[in-house]
Amino acid sequence: MNEEVRRSIEECSQMERFNLVTRLGNDILINGGEIFRANEAMQYAARVLRLEGFNAYVIANGIFSTAIIDGRFYSSRICYVRLAPIVLCRVDELNHLSRRIAAGKCGPYEIRAELDRIEKMEAAGNMTKIFASGIGSASFCYLFMGSFFDAFTAFLAGVVLNLFLIYAAPRISVSRIMRNILASLVVAMFCCAMYSVGMGDSLDRIMIGAVFPLAPGIPLTNSVRNFLENDYLSGLIRLVDAFLTAGCIAVGVGAAMRIWFTATGGIFR
Amino acid sequence: MNELINVILENEEGLTVALQVLLQLAAAFVGTVAFSVLFSVPKEYRSACGVTGGVGWAVYLMINSLNHTPIIGAFAASAVLTIMSRYQAVQFKAPTTIFLLCGIFTLVPGAGIYYTAYYTFMGEEATALSYGMDTIKMAVAIGLGIGVAYSIPSFVFGWKKEPEVWNDEN
Known part of the structure; x- marks a missing residue:
């Protein structure tokens, strides 16, 4: 650790350092980093920033941390972490930052500047994401035995899905559950409409591809990993998230088909 | 293996099958890369994510076409996939999550999920239930696959916990 870093640590108040450490953990967790990663990064940062008796308890949607202030009092922070969209490039950057902190190459002011920068980071623009969603839908449609024609329709459906998620969903502030139901409803209605005007060979395959970006792969994987780390509480939170998301897709798709059947008399073509 | 290749090369049907398999793998690769864009994976890791997804799908296809057991296929594929992402994580010095979440x-x-919804709303409860059970079994198989792959100690992948690793970074 060089002299400059040492000096800046001494200059910075204990409160400020404690805040920085919790913020680091919060950022890792909210962008989709693992729980143990958040925990370890906080422990390393606390050691380097000379926070006495630092201890943290991290679960899927919250951080509880304590440190000894002035050598006498226990100070604690409770940090609520909402379930947010995954932004993996930020996790990667935070991981690099955490390495640098642990190596003693990063003072508190630099950490704050880096956190400010990373919190705004994005690896792809909205247009790229919408396009990617279409490509993802199309390739999964093809993977599940769809024809190229199906894949093309699934591409359009995937684009519609992400247009809805990025532009329409934030305006109507609804819960995650309603958002997922609405999104799958919209996309399933779109598929039905496209299919009935003659786009695509198999409705089933188009739909499977189209709803794939909504499928709960992430909460399922994270939940399993939490269970393996003996963190049953976080595992349960994420397992419920996974099952609810799957249920929401089912309800949305089912409702859309019912509506379409009733409206058009059950004949697709 | 050689016999298999001969069979594939000798008759025309074999060739179309081989082409289909290649196209499927390409679709798995492209699909995984597309999802990695959706989750804002840094550009330099995207092709690695795609490879993970492609390998996972290859294992799944192989076991599924040899044995017709999608559950075991999903188990083996997710285990292989997790091993790959752990290896890549050490190579790139990046979190395993990046590769695993996209590949899976x-x-x-x-x-x-789709078929369960479809048959439930068509009023065919028995079919819906059987699809629902299959879905849950798949999910459990994927979970177990990840679990098995995570039980391999990390030194196998060349991961060191000692702080030297932290220090040699720039």
């Missing part, structure tokens, strides 16, 4: 998407039972 090829195995998520999206089709199962």
Whole structure:
């Protein structure tokens, strides 16, 4: 650790350092980093920033941390972490930052500047994401035995899905559950409409591809990993998230088909 | 293996099958890369994510076509996939999550969820239940696959916990 870093640590108040450490953990967790990663990064940062008796308890949607202030009092922070969209490039950057902190190459002011920068980071623009969603839908449609024609329709459906998620969903502030139901409803209605005007060979395959970006792969994987780390509480939170998301897709798709059947008399073509 | 290749090369049907398999793998690769864009994976890791997804799907296809057991296929594929992402994580010095979350998407039972919904709303409860059970079994198989792959100690992948690793970074 060089002299400059040492000096800046001494200059910075204990409160400020404690805040920085919790913020680091919060950022890792909210962008989709693992729980143990958040925990370890906080422990390393606390050691380097000379926070006495630092201890943290991290679960899927919250951080509880304590440190000894002035050598006498226990100070604690409770940090609520909402379930947010995954932004993996930020996790990667935070991981690099955490390495640098642990190596003693990063003072508190630099950490704050880096956190400010990373919190705004994005690896792809909205247009790229919408396009990617279409490509993802199309390739999964093809993977599940769809024809190229199906894949093309699934591409359009995937684009519609992400247009809805990025532009329409934030305006109507609804819960995650309603958002997922609405999104799958919209996309399933779109598929039905496209299919009935003659786009695509198999409705089933188009739909499977189209709803794939909504499928709960992430909460399922994270939940399993939490269970393996003996963190049953976080595992349960994420397992419920996974099952609810799957249920929401089912309800949305089912409702859309019912509506379409009733409206058009059950004949697709 | 050689016999298999001969069979594939000698008759025309074999060739179309081989082409189909190649196209499927390409689709798995492209699909995984597309999802990695959706989750804002840094550009330099995207092709690695795609490879993970492609390998996972290849394992799944192989076991599924040899034995017709999608559940075991999903188990083996997710285990192989997790091993790959752990290896890549050490190589790139990046979190395992990046590769695992994108790669696993090829195995998520999206089709199962869809069919369960479809048959429930068509009023065919028995079919819906059987699809629902299959979906849950797939999910459990994927979970177990990840679990098995995570039980391999990390030094196998060349991971060191000692602080030297932290220090040699720039």
